[in-house]
Amino acid sequence: DTEVTQTPKHLVMGMTNKKSLKCEQHMGHRAMYWYKQKAKKPPELMFVYSYEKLSINESVPSRFSPECPNSSLLNLHLHALQPEDSALYLCASSQVSSGRNEQFFGPGTRLTVL
Amino acid sequence: GESVGLHLPTLSVQEGDNSIINCAYSNSASDYFIWYKQESGKGPQFIIDIRSNMDKRQGQRVTVLLNKTVKHLSLQIAATQPGDSAVYFCAENSPRSGANNLFFGTGTRLTVIP
Numbered sequence: 001d002t003e004v005t006q007t008p009k010h011l012v013m014g015m016t017n018k019k020s021l022k023c024e025q026h027m028g029h030r031a032m033y034w035y036k037q038k039a040k041k042p043p044e045l046m047f048v049y050s051y052e053k054l055s056i057n058e059s060v061p062s063r064f065s066p067e068c069p070n071s072s073l074l075n076l077h078l079h080a081l082q083p084e085d086s087a088l089y090l091c092a093s094s095q096v097s098s099g100r101n102e103q104f105f106g107p108g109t110r111l112t113v114l
Numbered sequence: 115g116e117s118v119g120l121h122l123p124t125l126s127v128q129e130g131d132n133s134i135i136n137c138a139y140s141n142s143a144s145d146y147f148i149w150y151k152q153e154s155g156k157g158p159q160f161i162i163d164i165r166s167n168m169d170k171r172q173g174q175r176v177t178v179l180l181n182k183t184v185k186h187l188s189l190q191i192a193a194t195q196p197g198d199s200a201v202y203f204c205a206e207n208s209p210r211s212g213a214n215n216l217f218f219g220t221g222t223r224l225t226v227i228p
Contacts, residue, residue: 042203042218090157101207103216105157
């Protein structure tokens with residue numbers, strides 16, 4: 001299985017809602033990532049988990065809360081988002097190594113905040 | 115700081131011609147580079163990678179060239195096909211904290227004219 005899956009594909013939420021994005025992989029990868037991608041822009045790194053521990057938080061606002069319950073799952077909890085948070089949220093996974101680090105991406109969740 | 119940029123934001127080529135997409139990077143410590151293809155509504159898809167101890171790597175119809183002297187990376191696509199139409203990103207690997215970051219360039223939109 002060389003696939004990263006993400007649910008839901010689309011999500012519309014109000015600024016007072018709480019929702020969660022989910023990501024799953026079964027490639028045995030111990031590094032998992034959340035990226036945010038605005039239209040016509042490159043993906044921007046948000047969080048990195050290495051061996052289920054948060055290793056990098058790229059100064060992301062606290063209304064985004066990541067969680068890695070086990071080595072196959074990665075969640076992103078959303079609360080009190082702003083309309084400017086509307087974007088494609090991508091999950092990726094890779095081996096943890098100091099060398100080659102091909103990241104496998106999921107299809108993303110298209111988030112719209114009203 | 116680290117930056118990865120592309121020389122051309124858009125590129126149009128005739129079907130059957132060769133395509134060349136260029137990328138400049140600024141972090142001389144980066145040791146691994148990846149080219150990704152992103153089609154509309156999808157996550158980035160791995161095309162080819164290269165480590166800094168190499169200057170050329172070939173795949174099926176694709177070749178990546180790395181010039182560390184001028185910090186330049188290029189992706190060559192042979193006999194470009196309509197299915198190659200997409201946005202292409204170069205990404206630079208910066209090892210940190212036991213897991214590796216990918217910093218993406220701006221992206222080039224490739225349009226193949228039938």
